[in-house]
Every structure is written in structure tokens, then in C-alpha cells.
Amino acid sequence: QLSTTFYASTCPNVSSIVRTVVQQVMNSDSRIGASLIHLHFMIALSSDSIQSEKDAGPNANSARGYDVVDNIKTAVENSCSGVVSCADILALAAESSVSLSGGPSWDVPLGRRDSLTANRAKANTALPSPSEGLANIMAKFSAVGLDTTDLVALSGAHTFGRAQCRTFSNRLYNFSGGNPDPTLDSSYLAALQQTCPQNGDGTKLTNLDPSSADTFDNKYFTNLHNNRGLLQSDQELFSTTGSVTVSIVNSLSSDQSAFFDSFAQSMINMGNISPLTGSKGEIRADCKKVNGS
Numbered sequence: 702q703l704s705t706t707f708y709a710s711t712c713p714n715v716s717s718i719v720r721t722v723v724q725q726v727m728n729s730d731s732r733i734g735a736s737l738i739h740l741h742f743m744i745a746l747s748s749d750s751i752q753s754e755k756d757a758g759p760n761a762n763s764a765r766g767y768d769v770v771d772n773i774k775t776a777v778e779n780s781c782s783g784v785v786s787c788a789d790i791l792a793l794a795a796e797s798s799v800s801l802s803g804g805p806s807w808d809v810p811l812g813r814r815d816s817l818t819a820n821r822a823k824a825n826t827a828l829p830s831p832s833e834g835l836a837n838i839m840a841k842f843s844a845v846g847l848d849t850t851d852l853v854a855l856s857g858a859h860t861f862g863r864a865q866c867r868t869f870s871n872r873l874y875n876f877s878g879g880n881p882d883p884t885l886d887s888s889y890l891a892a893l894q895q896t897c898p899q900n901g902d903g904t905k906l907t908n909l910d911p912s913s914a915d916t917f918d919n920k921y922f923t924n925l926h927n928n929r930g931l932l933q934s935d936q937e938l939f940s941t942t943g944s945v946t947v948s949i950v951n952s953l954s955s956d957q958s959a960f961f962d963s964f965a966q967s968m969i970n971m972g973n974i975s976p977l978t979g980s981k982g983e984i985r986a987d988c989k990k991v992n993g994s
């Protein structure tokens with residue numbers, strides 16, 4: 702029961718306020734759009750609020766963007782005090798991040814409220830890890846009502862942003878019987894081994910999309926065709942023989958506008974995962990904590 706016109710009378714300019722702040726930050730930080738949508742994903746999948754995910758295992762060190770959410774919140778509060786939730790701000794920031802990076806735009810359904818709790822245990826188990834295998838990741842998406850098309854389309858968000866060596870270095874040296882992941886293209890493997898030496902700094906960053914690092918396009922899917930998916934969870938979408946994901950990758954790699962349409966729809970689906978609405982939850986004053994805590 703979210704609605705794209707939810708703030709039409711209470712905060713009619715909310716979308717452009719959010720977009721302006723995201724644009725400003727992008728001018729000096731080309732990665733911030735990716736970081737904001739990544740944050741939106743983590744929060745959507747753990748159906749929980751900002752505070753809790755921040756320190757959960759799979760996200761430790763990986764959640765950038767909290768400060769920017771605070772800045773957006775301040776800008777929104779200056780125009781319309783106390784009416785727009787942090788959850789809606791993040792959903793709008795995700796859309797701005799994509800459209801300002803060359804991707805699709807869409808009308809964001811709004812009217813979410815912020816949770817009254819923070820649940821670290823749930824964040825730890827509901828979030829997929831890049832090495833846990835396609836079947837498990839499909840099950841985690843399915844558990845929140847997202848199907849295989851959503852999984853493949855949304856994984857296309859790895860068309861921009863960065864990942865730390867520790868999130869894929871298992872593929873580089875000792876993946877199967879002492880060898881690197883056999884699905885990795887050999888020159889890409891060599892480049893990644895240079896970036897991420899064995900026993901090196903696991904927090905070092907590299908581009909998720911080696912062909913167009915900061916642009917939102919469908920090169921992510923052509924990378925998979927060329928065995929240049931960075932995370933194991935990326936490459937498995939294409940390299941798992943017989944998986945239904947293969948034909949979806951094929952169709953999205955051959956048609957960017959089909960990817961954009963699918964992505965926008967799947968973002969709406971992701972944003973619809975059990976939102977708090979009506980009188981449930983609250984409108985947080987500070988996005989990092991429950992009111993009064």
C-alpha cells in the first residue's frame with residue numbers, strides 16, 4: 702500500500718531535495734551512488750533499520766553512506782519537518798543514484814515508516830554472502846518474496862561500486878584443489894591477483910565492473926559472459942550449468958533497455974518487502990537511532 706504520491710501534500714519536493722544532495726555528493730565522491738543503493742539493499746533484505754545493519758558481520762566495514770543519509774535527512778527536514786521517513790529517504794536516494802549514473806529512473810513508491818527495533822542477529826543471517834552458492838542466495842531472495850528474475854536484475858547493480866579483496870579473494874588462490882576458480886578469465890585473474898596478493902590487505906578495493914566502473918549500464922552482464930564477474934555470486938548466475946539464471950543473464954546482456962525495465966521493476970519489488978506503514982513504526986528524527994533512545 703505504498704504510493705508514489707504519498708508526500709504530495711506534506712512534502713511535495715522530497716524527490717528533488719534528495720536528488721540534489723545525492724548529485725552534490727557525487728561530484729566529489731563518484732562511488733557514493735553505489736554505496737547508497739548497497740545500503741538500501743542490505744536494509745531491505747534484513748527488513749530492518751539503519752542502526753542494526755551497520756555492524757552486522759557481512760557488512761562490517763562495507764556500509765558507506767550513513768553520513769550522506771544524515772545530510773539528506775537534514776535537507777528534507779528543513780523543508781518538511783517530521784514527515785518523511787529515513788526508509789523512504791533511502792529508497793529515493795537509491796533511485797537518484799541509479800538515474801544520475803546513467804541508469805533508469807522510476808517513480809518510487811513511498812509511505813514506509815522506520816522500525817522501532819534494531820536486530821543484528823537477523824541482519825547476519827538474512828543477508829547473502831558472495832561465496833555461499835547460488836541455491837542459497839536464491840532461497841534468501843525467495844524468503845523475502847523476490848524471484849529469480851529479481852535476483853538476476855538486481856545483481857546488475859554490481860555495474861558500479863567497489864568491493865574489498867576479502868569478498869572475492871577465495872577465488873584467486875585456493876578455490877578448488879589448490880587452484881583459482883576455473884570460471885575466472887585468465888587475464889582478469891592475473892589482474893585481480895596483482896590487486897589482491899595472497900595475505901595482503903583484505904580491505905583493498907577494486908571495481909565491481911572492470912569495464913565501466915562508475916556507469917550504470919548492462920556491461921555487468923557482458924562481463925559475466927566473458928568470465929569477468931568479480932564475486933563468486935556474480936559469476937555463478939551465468940556459469941552454473943542448467944540454472945534458470947543463465948537465460949535471464951543472456952537476455953539482459955543483449956538488451957540494455959530490457960535490463961533497465963527489469964531493474965526498475967525489481968527495485969520497486971525490493972522496496973516493497975514488508976514495509977511498516979500506517980501507524981506502525983515511527984518517523985525517525987535521527988536516521989541512526991530509534992526516537993528517544
Ligand code: HEM
Nearest residue numbers: 735736739742763829830831855858862863864865868934
Ligand atoms: C545477490 C546477492 C548479493 C551479494 C552476495 C552481494 C554482495 C556484495 C559484496 C560482497 C559487495 C562488496 C562489499 C564490500 O566489499 O564491502 C557488494 C557491493 C555492492 N553491492 Fe551487492 N550483493 C548482492 C546483491 C546486491 C543488490 C541486490 C544490490 C542493489 C540492488 C547490490 C548493490 C551493490 C553495490 C552498488 C555495491 C558497491 C557498494 C560500494 O561501492 O560502496 N548488491 N555486494
